[in-house]
Amino acid sequence: MMVKKKCVAMLLAGGQGSRLQSLTTSIAKPAVPFGGKYRIIDFTLSNCTNSGIDTVGVLTQYQPLVLNSYIGIGSAWDLDRRNGGVTVLPPYTEASGVKWYSGTANAIYHNMKYIEQYNPEYVLILSGDHIYKMDYSKMLDYHIQNEAEATISVVEVPWDEASRFGIMNTNKEYEILEFDEKPAEPKSNLASMGIYIFNWKALKEFLEVDNVNEESSHDFGKDLIPLFLNEDKRLMAYPFDGYWKDVGTVKSLWEANMDLLEENPGLNLFDHSWRIYSRNPNQPPQYISHHAEVKESLVNEGCFIEGKVQNSVIFQGVKTGEGSFIDEAVIMPDAVIGKNAVVKRAIVPENIHVPDGITIEPEDGSSDIILVTDELIAKLRKDVTA
């Protein structure tokens, strides 16, 4: 018999994030490196720990090897607990066949037994795709005070971008009246952050209903929320006004890294009262050489910097050669930048080796961000020798 939990978190981490291109060929999006030492999922897991939520189911499906071994038993986030803690929940087979997760709601449906073990009052649904710091316990208090059946965290987005999001139309009291998925003409600019709190009893009932509906895509935004609204359940929007970023594309991933370099960044990594935990690589301090120059950058341990670095985020174990120049770039773990190489406005993924003398930068006037690949480097080398 498990000890009853007030609130259990379910973290959806099975997505591919195909718009991140080669970064997610062999790892799931939540495992993509971010911010010089983290992986995207660290933010959500740290939020759970810092909010006092100690029972977290992590639903994996796409390329789970790195993610599974990264999460381990959850000790990095203090989630190795006797009662609860972190549990990785991959799809499984049962007598009737293999049950792949066909949608976000379907993934939860297949893991109802996991949730039932803890007999919770509330279930918090999270996604491992976003960069933000949020106290879920405050959202839960809000949910309880408003006597809602479901509460959806929302953030104000610029009006001209609202049609890219799931938009909540609410009254003055933030009670949700309508949900518009990517509306052509948005009536509100309150975008869903993909963070939901449900009364477990109600969610369970609706998951059963949704599961037998053959028309349904079994998605929280598209199917479950409309189902709640149709049944006149009380749904509340929880307005969040901190930094929140979906890092679903190469450009937005790059931007979110650059945001950390501002003088007063929207997301403060140096706040000791809300630490972002991660699995520590355990490398010696970084060495900045005689000829190096480092400005407006974040640099992690284990780096050996001999060139010039500015406006960049450098992950652990990176080596940069003499005469190299890195500007507005994100250099992921253990990448090597050769002597006199130039890398501008680019993301260099893990273990990539940029050879001596190679220049990687977008064409003049282009606002593109280059995602460096082995193929690109092979092409540039050919150009140099040609």
Next chain:
Amino acid sequence: MSRLLGVIDATNVVGGLQDLSLNRSVASIPFAGRYRFVDFILSNMVNSGVESVAIFPKHQYRSLMDHIGSGKNWDLDRKKDGLFFLPPFFEPNENSTVGSFARLEQHLDFFKRSHQDYVFIANSYVITNIDIEEALAEHLIHDHDITELVNHTHSLDMYIVKKSLLIELIEDRKNSQFISVSDVVNQPLHNFKIGTYTHSGYAAIMKTIEAYFHHSMKLLDPVVWNQLFPADRPVFTKVKDEPPTRYTAASTVTNSMIANGAVIEGKVDSSIISRAVKIGRNSHVTNCVIMQKSQIGEGCTLEYVIMDKDVRVLDGVTLKGSPEKPLVLRKGTVRDMAVSI
């Protein structure tokens, strides 16, 4: 399974390091930006396959216990074997050398109960990256009673001895008058076969502030850095979850070793900067060792300073030591006036 039992004798008083060991044992003196002395020998043992390690602390071992915890960071929180913290029942009167029989005797049961045949005895003030398995192989080939580990002409005050012999030596100490393993090795009159194993890598013997400063500066030599931190023999320490180091537009850093969580807004040259240190604008830090969480205000000038943890230097203060005699600022102090030696 390793045949070696690891023993860290952290009971020795190192008088020359008093300024840094007022509130802590020598084993927990910070070094190289993010480590404590003990991390090196502990990691050496773990990397050499040693599965059972006993630490014998002296007084003021709170900071050491806090650092080591269950041994988890060194993969030593094991069901079988693992880390053993063996504090004194009482402090023996005599001041001993490494491998103090009076201290080991208090936990003789530990040696009798353990299944390993050989004991590797180390101290807490030598920093190196060494393969102890290799030393054991030499010990066995030459059939020594005790093997002393040396580096060039210096003893590393580390020894390998057969466990049964160690137990005999401890039980017979009142009769033999030997006070420690080190004492046996250094006494001329006995019938034991003493040999040496030469470790050719970099070794820092930290018995004085001058040695501490010298070896800290040597870390900036990539040859030394690579010998102390080879990728295949990592040095483990307590994890702190600090973010990456932040360099601002005003920062200028050259020839320095910088740990995570630091915020550098000033000029740093030829220095070791530890975790979560803050260096303000227009401050110049040259040839310094700045320890964890110390804060240097704006417009300060620091040369040849060893700054212990949690020191605050207020804006505009100049502090200067010399290469021969670095200025040591004790833990937790606040500096608002210039000092030069």
